[in-house]
Every structure is written in C-alpha cells, then in structure tokens.
Amino acid sequence: MDLLSKLLAENDWLMADGATGTNLFNRGLEAGEAPELWNVDQPDKIRALYQDSVNSGSDIFLTNSFGGTAARLKLHNAQDRVRELNLRAAALGREVADKAGRPVVVAGSVGPTGEIFEPLGPLSHAEAVDMFQEQGAALLEGGADVLWLETISAPEEYKAAAEAFANLKAPWVGTMSFDTAGRTMMGLTSSGMVDMVQGIENRPIGFGANCGVGASDLLRTIQGFAAAKPGMPIVAKGNAGIPKFVHGHIHYDGTPELMGQYAVMVRNSGARIIGGCCGTMPEHLLAMRAALENTPMGPAPTDEEIVAALGGFSSDSDGTGATTAPARTRRRRK
Amino acid sequence: MSDEEEDLILDELDDEELVLQMYDDLYDGMADEIDEAVRILLKREWQPYDILTKALVEGMRIVGIDFRDGILFVPEVLLAAGAMKKGMAILKPLLIETGAPQLGKMVIGTVKGDIHDIGKNLVAMMMEGAGFEVFDLGINNPVEDYIDAIKREKADILGMSALLTTTMPYMKIVIDTMVEQGIRDDYIVLVGGAPLNEEFGKAIGSDAYCRDAAVAVETAKEFMARKHNQRA
Numbered sequence: 001m002d003l004l005s006k007l008l009a010e011n012d013w014l015m016a017d018g019a020t021g022t023n024l025f026n027r028g029l030e031a032g033e034a035p036e037l038w039n040v041d042q043p044d045k046i047r048a049l050y051q052d053s054v055n056s057g058s059d060i061f062l063t064n065s066f067g068g069t070a071a072r073l074k075l076h077n078a079q080d081r082v083r084e085l086n087l088r089a090a091a092l093g094r095e096v097a098d099k100a101g102r103p104v105v106v107a108g109s110v111g112p113t114g115e116i117f118e119p120l121g122p123l124s125h126a127e128a129v130d131m132f133q134e135q136g137a138a139l140l141e142g143g144a145d146v147l148w149l150e151t152i153s154a155p156e157e158y159k160a161a162a163e164a165f166a167n168l169k170a171p172w173v174g175t176m177s178f179d180t181a182g183r184t185m186m187g188l189t190s191s192g193m194v195d196m197v198q199g200i201e202n203r204p205i206g207f208g209a210n211c212g213v214g215a216s217d218l219l220r221t222i223q224g225f226a227a228a229k230p231g232m233p234i235v236a237k238g239n240a241g242i243p244k245f246v247h248g249h250i251h252y253d254g255t256p257e258l259m260g261q262y263a264v265m266v267r268n269s270g271a272r273i274i275g276g277c278c279g280t281m282p283e284h285l286l287a288m289r290a291a292l293e294n295t296p297m298g299p300a301p302t303d304e305e306i307v308a309a310l311g312g313f314s315s316d317s318d319g320t321g322a323t324t325a326p327a328r329t330r331r332r333r334k
Numbered sequence: 335m336s337d338e339e340e341d342l343i344l345d346e347l348d349d350e351e352l353v354l355q356m357y358d359d360l361y362d363g364m365a366d367e368i369d370e371a372v373r374i375l376l377k378r379e380w381q382p383y384d385i386l387t388k389a390l391v392e393g394m395r396i397v398g399i400d401f402r403d404g405i406l407f408v409p410e411v412l413l414a415a416g417a418m419k420k421g422m423a424i425l426k427p428l429l430i431e432t433g434a435p436q437l438g439k440m441v442i443g444t445v446k447g448d449i450h451d452i453g454k455n456l457v458a459m460m461m462e463g464a465g466f467e468v469f470d471l472g473i474n475n476p477v478e479d480y481i482d483a484i485k486r487e488k489a490d491i492l493g494m495s496a497l498l499t500t501t502m503p504y505m506k507i508v509i510d511t512m513v514e515q516g517i518r519d520d521y522i523v524l525v526g527g528a529p530l531n532e533e534f535g536k537a538i539g540s541d542a543y544c545r546d547a548a549v550a551v552e553t554a555k556e557f558m559a560r561k562h563n564q565r566a
Contacts (some may be wrong), residue, residue, distance in 0.1 A: 031498065031500040032474060121412075180408075186408050187409060245502075245538070250502065
C-alpha cells in the first residue's frame with residue numbers, strides 16, 4: 001500500500017503543506033524565473049522549503065515541480081530538462097522526508113500545461129498524456145510517494161493526467177481550482193467534478209480543490225463535494241486570504257489565526273487532507289496544525305458562519321443545484 | 335439535425351430574424367452559420383460596418399454579459415469568439431475599403447516575468463469581438479515594449495495582464511515610466527488578472543481594473559466614449 005493510503009487509513013485527517021511559490025519568492029526567486037530550475041541551481045533552498053513544511057507539522061508536502069511539464073518548461077527553454085528537473089525535485093524531497101523521523105508523504109506536484117485542449121485550443125489528448133507521463137515518471141524515479149495533480153481547470157486535462165498516471169501505475173491525488181463564480185475557469189462545478197472523478201477508471205486516492213479565490217469560496221466548494229457524497233477522501237488547499245498591494249509588495253491578508261479557523265471549518269465540512277496554497281507560510285501551517293489538533297470535530301459551518309469568520313463569497317452561487325440562470329428564449333433551430 | 339422540417343434556411347429569414355439568429359449562432363459558437371449569415375447580409379447590401387456593429391458586436395455583447403454573470407465559461411466564449419472571427423475575416427478588408435469608423439485601438443500584453451496568457455487572450459478576443467483593433471504583444475513584456483508599441487501603433491488603450499502576485503507590481507513600473515515620459519494621460523490604461531482587484535488598480539495608477547474580459551470591453555467602451563466627448 002502506498003504511504004498516503006496507509007496514513008489515511010490510520011488518521012482522521014492529514015495536513016498537507018502551504019505555498020511553494022510565495023515561499024520561494026521570499027527566498028529570492030525572481031518573477032519570471034522558473035522555480036523548477038532551482039532544483040538543480042539552488043538545492044539548499046528547495047531542501048529548506050520542504051524542511052519548513054515538515055517542521056510546521058505537514059504530513060504531506062508537494063515537490064517543487066508544478067511547472068515541470070514540457071509545455072511549461074518550454075517557456076524557459078528548458079523543455080529538454082523535464083526528467084532532470086523533476087527527478088531532482090522528488091529526490092530532494094525524499095532526502096528531507098526520510099530524515100523527518102515520522103512518515104511524511106513526498107507528493108510529486110504536477111500543474112496544468114497552460115494550454116487549451118482541442119478543438120478549442122492546440123493541445124491534443126495524446127500530447128497531454130505524453131507530457132504528464134514524462135513528468136510523472138521522473139517524479140517517481142526521484143522517489144515521490146504519490147503524484148499530485150493540482151490547479152487544473154479543464155476536465156479534459158484532469159482525465160489526460162489520470163490516463164498518464166494509470167500508464168505509470170502511480171497512486172495519485174488530483175485537485176482543481178474553482179475560481180470563476182464558484183466553478184473552474186472552464187465551467188466545472190464542484191458536483192460536476194465528483195461526477196467526473198467517479199467516472200475515471202484510474203481513480204485518485206483523493207480529489208479536491210486548491211487555490212481558487214479566498215478561503216470562503218474554497219469552503220463552499222468543499223461542501224459542494226461533500227454534498228455529492230463522493231465516498232473518497234476530499235483535499236482542501238486554500239489560499240491564505242486575498243492578495244493586497246502594500247508598500248509596493250504583495251501581501252496575503254489571511255492571518256495564521258484565520259487559517260487556523262479555515263482548517264477546522266474545512267475539516268468539519270468533510271475534507272480529510274487539509275493544507276494551504278498561495279500565501280500560506282510556515283506560521284500559517286503551525287496555526288492550522290494547532291487548531292486541528294485542539295479543536296474537536298464539529299458540524300459543518302453554515303454559509304453565514306463562513307462569511308462571519310473568513311469573509312464574503314466572490315459570487316452569489318457556486319453553480320451547483322438548480323440553475324439560477326434565466327432560460328434564454330431560442331429561435332427555431334435545426 | 336436530420337429532421338428536415340425543422341432545418342433553418344438562413345437566407346429565408348428577413349433581416350431582423352436573421353440578425354437575431356446570428357446572436358444565437360454566435361452564442362452557440364456556430365462559425366459556419368455566422369460566415370453564411372454575414373455573406374447573406376452583404377448580398378442584401380448591408381454596409382460592412384452595420385453588419386459588424388448591429389449583428390456581430392451586439393451578439394458578442396450578449397455573450398459577454400453571460401460570461402460576466404457566470405452563465406457562460408471560457409470554453410463557450412472561445413467558441414463564440416471563433417465564430418465572430420470567421421465573420422470578421424470577411425468584413426475586415428471591406429471595412430478598410432469603406433473607411434468605416436474605428437472604435438479604438440488597444441495594445442495588450444502580459445507583463446515582464448509573467449508567461450500566462452489565457453486571460454489576456456480572452457480579453458484580446460472579446461475586444462476584437464466588440465469591434466476594437468487589438469495589437470497583441472504576447473507574454474513577458476518589459477516596459478520598453480509596451481511604450482514602443484503604444485506610440486508606434488497610435489493606440490488609445492494599454493491593457494496589461496498578470497496572473498502572479500509577484501508580477502503584478504510590474505504594472506506600476508510601466509505606468510510610472512509613462513508618467514515620467516509625460517504620456518500617461520494620452521492613454522487609457524486597463525489592468526487585469528486573477529490576483530488583482532480594484533484597490534490594486536487604483537494603487538498603481540491605472541484607469542481601471544477589469545475583473546474579466548466582458549468587464550474589460552465595457553470599461554474600454556466607456557472610457558473611449560469619454561475620450562470622444564472630451565475631444566468634441
């Protein structure tokens with residue numbers, strides 16, 4: 001059995017990690033630089049990034065390989081280094097996890113290709129499968145326990161990755177970003193994702209939501225998953241609030257206390273793997289871990305309780321349930 | 335589709351019905367039908383400019399509203415924009431020939447350090463759909479590229495996009511450079527991108543933050559109207 005499934009069997013909930021990008025920028029990564037290059041050029045900083053997660057109580061951390069598909073690396077002229085960069089990302093993670101003194105899952109991060117699928121865009125299903133497979137193979141070779149697909153918008157892309165991971169016989173987790181009126185950019189609702197995941201032959205160990213808008217929206221998405229009774233672990237990795245421009249720098253407005261509340265609320269809403277995304281720093285993770293350990297399980301929060309604790313939603317509805325859209329009157333059509 | 339009785343013959347519709355049908359076909363992203371309808375209207379001696387504004391732009395405005403309201407999503411908008419483009423391909427040379435009035439010209443690009451372009455492409459498509467001329471600088475643009483392009487293209491509007499919280503501050507560098515060169519007020523500056531918000535747009539000195547492509551189009555129209563009023 002893979003380590004993640006084992007830990008899930010033994011624990012009610014697991015804590016994942018926080019932001020990769022935000023933390024690397026704080027360590028001196030320049031905007032526009034590919035973070036994946038640091039796996040080779042600045043390995044100590046990547047080890048330190050992983051170590052921060054372990055020290056903050058994460059049971060799972062994601063490797064520095066989000067943009068590690070050939071499609072993304074191509075933008076930095078590094079499309080020929082997919083194996084090298086991903087292998088290093090996972091190998092550095094393996095090193096840190098093996099010294100942790102407790103079981104910690106190294107999750108090989110796989111992000112979107114950034115391309116739109118045929119027929120609307122240029123990317124074919126076969127090309128996407130190839131790219132995900134190439135990246136996934138390198139992450140496994142480097143020692144990743146599971147593959148971790150994240151921030152996906154298009155169902156086609158999620159399915160292509162699932163197929164690639166099936167070819168690799170790899171255990172995996174896959175989350176999507178719900179950032180547009182409660183849906184993904186491509187229009188998928190939370191219940192739509194549950195339907196999709198259940199229709200996949202090579203089912204993930206867990207599925208869920210990451211990034212998106214703020215913690216409130218993410219909670220609503222998690223509740224949407226739970227309402228659809230997926231019968232499998234739900235993952236929640238929300239941003240630490242909303243980015244604000246303060247004295248020339250970007251600052252996420254979610255405090256550690258707020259993220260602690262978010263963690264408890266999202267667990268009460270049905271999530272079993274809980275972490276942060278953009279803006280989530282070690283101090284947030286510490287607060288989340290403490291809140292999760294010190295707060296007993298309770299009922300799922302109501303919309304009003306979510307808004308009162310974490311702020312308003314970005315849209316009135318999350319697109320699930322009865323459609324609120326006015327029916328368009330149609331002319332005769334063949 | 336096989337039911338011939340319900341088959342719609344576009345050429346049998348009167349002008350008003352045909353234009354309404356074009357709104358539907360744009361909404362459903364039916365490029366071939368838009369192509370055909372544009373040719374029919376030309377044959378009926380419509381002015382290319384009228385076909386553009388009364389049929390295509392109006393149809394895309396409806397698409398824009400439903401996109402803004404979370405009824406349509408990116409895939410549907412891409413299909414609609416594709417259909418619009420097919421119609422535009424017929425009209426463009428005719429519009430130039432007839433010296434039709436221009437709504438305005440926009441230079442658009444993702445800022446330096448940022449390589450994301452789905453949102454920027456959507457805005458460019460919707461702006462073209464609304465009848466603007468768009469010069470797309472692509473991704474990862476340093477300040478010089480923006481400044482050269484707005485001058486060279488005699489643009490009315492500068493649009494900047496960023497997906498990363500680490501690249502959005504670069505927008506301020508571009509605007510500050512425009513101020514230094516004394517050209518800031520010659521252009522309408524619109525900014526957008528997932529992590530941005532209105533507060534940020536104001537803080538860096540842009541004219542407006544646009545939440546999505548539909549809002550960008552409406553905002554651009556509004557500012558262009560103000561600009562024309564000032565000139566009048």
